[in-house]
Amino acid sequence: MRISIIAVGKIKEKYLSAGIGEFVKRLGPYCRLDITELDEEKMPDRPSAAEKDKILTREGERLLKSIRENSYLIVLDVAGKPVSSEELSAKFDALALAGQSDVTFVIGGAFGLASNIRTAASERLSFSRLTFTHQMIRLLLVEQIYRSFKISRGEPYHW
Numbered sequence: 001m002r003i004s005i006i007a008v009g010k011i012k013e014k015y016l017s018a019g020i021g022e023f024v025k026r027l028g029p030y031c032r033l034d035i036t037e038l039d040e041e042k043m044p045d046r047p048s049a050a051e052k053d054k055i056l057t058r059e060g061e062r063l064l065k066s067i068r069e070n071s072y073l074i075v076l077d078v079a080g081k082p083v084s085s086e087e088l089s090a091k092f093d094a095l096a097l098a099g100q101s102d103v104t105f106v107i108g109g110a111f112g113l114a115s116n117i118r119t120a121a122s123e124r125l126s127f128s129r130l131t132f133t134h135q136m137i138r139l140l141l142v143e144q145i146y147r148s149f150k151i152s153r154g155e156p157y158h159w
Contacts, residue, residue, distance in 0.1 A: 001031040001092065001103045005143060006066045008059060008109030009040050009134055016139050019074060023142040030149040033142070038062055040109045052111060060114035063106055071104040073121045076137060080124030088125075089148035105141060107134050 011017045020035075027033050041059045044051060058090055065075060072095055083091075095103060106117060110133075118124060150157040 001096060002034070002035045003027075003031050003106065004036065004068070004071065004104040005106040005138065005140055005141060006038065006063055006104060006158055007134065008035045008038050008063070009016065010037050011031065011135050013135065016135050019139045020142050023139075023146045027142070027146050027149070028159075030146070033145070035138075038066065040111075051089060056108075057115035057116055060117040061111065063108075063117050064120055067104050067106075067120075071102040072100050072123075073104050073106065074123045074125055075106045075118055075121040076120075076127065076141065077111065077118060078106075078113055078126055078129070078131060080117055080126040081126060082129075083125045083127070085144060085147050086151060088144055089151035090119040091123075092148050093152055105143065109134055 011020065024033055024035070038059075040057045043055055047055070092103070095101075106113070106121070108117070112126055127137065127144070132140065
């Protein structure tokens with residue numbers, strides 16, 4: 001399976017980079033994982049709602065251009081459907097069984113996601129009702145992808 005993560009913004013904290021790197025390494029035997037970082041659009045101080053929408057739409061257009069054709073698009077969205085580790089694992093299994101071996105996850109930037117990227121998604125998932133930084137959610141996502149493959153194969157998981 002080929003899994004891509006397209007994220008707005010760069011990881012700045014070394015501890016997050018180290019954690020992400022560890023799970024990327026562990027995922028090697030299970031899938032091909034690519035992570036693409038896109039620059040955040042410049043947002044003025046105290047933008048109006050219209051300015052924010054315009055900037056997020058531009059960011060969304062860049063995100064959409066980065067998604068491979070025919071990839072199953074999953075957007076991480078606080079307003080998305082809550083999902084458990086077992087459900088995410090079952091989703092990967094169902095996609096593979098259906099012949100869908102290309103999955104893309106999108107993580108928005110600090111100001112969220114525009115409606116154009118939400119509309120394009122096959123699914124919108126939420127890891128929690130809590131709010132996490134877009135940098136932290138990237139670590140949580142790679143960990144959950146790894147956990148999903150371990151669950152699917154009935155392998156023990158210990159971090």
